[in-house]
Amino acid sequence: MREPIIEVRGLRYRHGAFEAVRGIDLDVAQGELFALLGTNGAGKTTALEVLEGHRAPSEGTVRVFGLRPDADRARIRPRTGVLLQDSGPGAELTVLETLRLWRSLTSRPSEVDAALAQAGLERRADVRTSKLSGGERRRLDLAVATLGEPELLFLDEPTTGLDPESRRRTWDLLRGMVARGTTVLLTTHYLEEAEHLAHRLAILHDGAVAVTGTLVDVLEREASRIAFVVPPGVVAADLPVLVGTLDPAAFAAGRVEIRTRALQDDLAALLSWAAARDLQLARLRASHASLAEVFHNAQGVAA
Numbered sequence: 001m002r003e004p005i006i007e008v009r010g011l012r013y014r015h016g017a018f019e020a021v022r023g024i025d026l027d028v029a030q031g032e033l034f035a036l037l038g039t040n041g042a043g044k045t046t047a048l049e050v051l052e053g054h055r056a057p058s059e060g061t062v063r064v065f066g067l068r069p070d071a072d073r074a075r076i077r078p079r080t081g082v083l084l085q086d087s088g089p090g091a092e093l094t095v096l097e098t099l100r101l102w103r104s105l106t107s108r109p110s111e112v113d114a115a116l117a118q119a120g121l122e123r124r125a126d127v128r129t130s131k132l133s134g135g136e137r138r139r140l141d142l143a144v145a146t147l148g149e150p151e152l153l154f155l156d157e158p159t160t161g162l163d164p165e166s167r168r169r170t171w172d173l174l175r176g177m178v179a180r181g182t183t184v185l186l187t188t189h190y191l192e193e194a195e196h197l198a199h200r201l202a203i204l205h206d207g208a209v210a211v212t213g214t215l216v217d218v219l220e221r222e223a224s225r226i227a228f229v230v231p232p233g234v235v236a237a238d239l240p241v242l243v244g245t246l247d248p249a250a251f252a253a254g255r256v257e258i259r260t261r262a263l264q265d266d267l268a269a270l271l272s273w274a275a276a277r278d279l280q281l282a283r284l285r286a287s288h289a290s291l292a293e294v295f296h297n298a299q300g301v302a303a
Ligand SMILES: Nc1ncnc2c1ncn2[C@@H]1O[C@H](COP(=O)(O)OP(=O)(O)OP(=O)(O)O)[C@@H](O)[C@H]1O
Pocket: 015, 016, 018, 020, 038, 039, 040, 041, 042, 043, 044, 045, 046, 047
């Protein structure tokens, strides 16, 4: 097991009377990219703000580099890059001035020109940040957070508002940094972002972790699907015995739909059944559960 960079046990956070985070456990190892998912208001930003040291936990323990973020922020901050949900750098500064200012605040050696190029903002270097488009500002925020490749990155919705090309570039940037050893904790509403980037993820629901693990772990929670058009003359009783279950309503509507935890065995049984009867299984599809499905079902999981 690699060195744990983030350790969270029983974290609770109350905004006044409202408990936004209700008992989270989390471990992120060195060099890992961990994604926090969840619907609006699930508690992602609040949890991140506690980890960043902006808020002290109401209950539970939080350690970042083995230190307490609320008490040891001065020791953690130089090793960390932070992208807030609404950062908004000084509106009167230009893009270049913003990067220079931030470079002067970090102890890490960093190249402003390289950061400008990475953010695709070379031609906007002398423009005031208040004049940038929403996506350009997000790219500048990200350039600031990643200046000098910090050991640890906290990114709150790093690609919200970015066009597909900028999102891809951001993914490449993060993948490269992770490959060189940076640890990343990010929140996102884009499930494909978590699918592409995350070593592990957690889906928060009502302030608690509903589902967590690697993508494979998480997808295995849900049954896979097999589907095809009911071949002419076939009734449900003709189908072979399967591990999975047949959806009778779909069958009545002309489609065989099977939910199964034994995808390979059930598919093999169906294919040999069809071959023995010389049946064509029109529009045959076999698929694992999607992250969208897991996400949807996580909304019903009581913490
Ligand atoms: N300062 C505050 N005072 C009171 N309640 C707050 C405060 N900040 C957040 N909350 C509440 O805490 C809950 C969690 O908010 P949080 O911003 O952590 O969610 P989130 O998962 O990041 O949501 P989103 O995806 O919309 O960014 C929400 O119900 C929100 O209304």
